[in-house]
Amino acid sequence: MAEASSVSVLENLMRWLVALAGWFFAWFMWKARSKQIRKITDNTEVNKAIDTSLDKIEKLEDLVIAFWRDKDGEVVPEQLTSAISNCAFYTRQITNLQPSRPFPTKELAEVRKSATMNMEQATRGIDQQRQRIGRFVRTLAKLRRAEVYEKRPFSE
Amino acid sequence: MKTIRVREFTEFPGPRYRDLGPYSGEEFREKILVPAIKEHGGNITIDLDGTFGYGSSFLEEAFGGLIRNKSITTEQANELASHIISEEDPSLAEEVRSYLTDASSNSQEDWL
Numbered sequence: 001m002a003e004a005s006s007v008s009v010l011e012n013l014m015r016w017l018v019a020l021a022g023w024f025f026a027w028f029m030w031k032a033r034s035k036q037i038r039k040i041t042d043n044t045e046v047n048k049a050i051d052t053s054l055d056k057i058e059k060l061e062d063l064v065i066a067f068w069r070d071k072d073g074e075v076v077p078e079q080l081t082s083a084i085s086n087c088a089f090y091t092r093q094i095t096n097l098q099p100s101r102p103f104p105t106k107e108l109a110e111v112r113k114s115a116t117m118n119m120e121q122a123t124r125g126i127d128q129q130r131q132r133i134g135r136f137v138r139t140l141a142k143l144r145r146a147e148v149y150e151k152r153p154f155s156e
Numbered sequence: 157m158k159t160i161r162v163r164e165f166t167e168f169p170g171p172r173y174r175d176l177g178p179y180s181g182e183e184f185r186e187k188i189l190v191p192a193i194k195e196h197g198g199n200i201t202i203d204l205d206g207t208f209g210y211g212s213s214f215l216e217e218a219f220g221g222l223i224r225n226k227s228i229t230t231e232q233a234n235e236l237a238s239h240i241i242s243e244e245d246p247s248l249a250e251e252v253r254s255y256l257t258d259a260s261s262n263s264q265e266d267w268l
Contacts, residue, residue, distance in 0.1 A: 112247065120213060
């Protein structure tokens, strides 16, 4: 009688242990999946911010080239400073989302210098500013290749 | 330590010289920076945030001009260079530091 009772206790205990292990496994899987989803979401957000930043850089390129190339163009100096400020703002969004990515401090400073130094008084026009446009395009290419704009594949 | 916020001078920093337009780098240097340096030396923090963007001419004239006009000693310039802040765009602080620590500060002539 006592033997049957102890078997039943053991059986119950085993059932509870199996149930607990099941719950633990389900909880563990749920946690792992949530973490993975969060990582995918973060990666998507970062990639979106990179796309936006690269788009702003492209717009900046068009604007700066038009400003310096066209002697009597319609682009005004304030558009250049504002466009560079936009690039900095959207690049900051990337580094805010993923602080391990370094802000391209030197590259952006060089871009600003080549685009805006003496923009209010220097003579515009392709003949006078060919060198500056060349320098600007080179600094911008360097900025585009900065680590912060690199898209990385999603990894577990 | 005194903190100078450029946005309190203007949200729209202008050109290099006064005669080129309002809120120029020259005006900022003469009205704000030089008096503050006379009072506090290099012990000033410059906060560049809160504006709608800077042209390099403004930055070069305001800060590089301090060196050219001998309004600041090399020691004060080095001290000031370590107190330039911009959370929004760290490249601004980097650029200003380069003007303050570039003793010759003739960089603006290369672009004319």
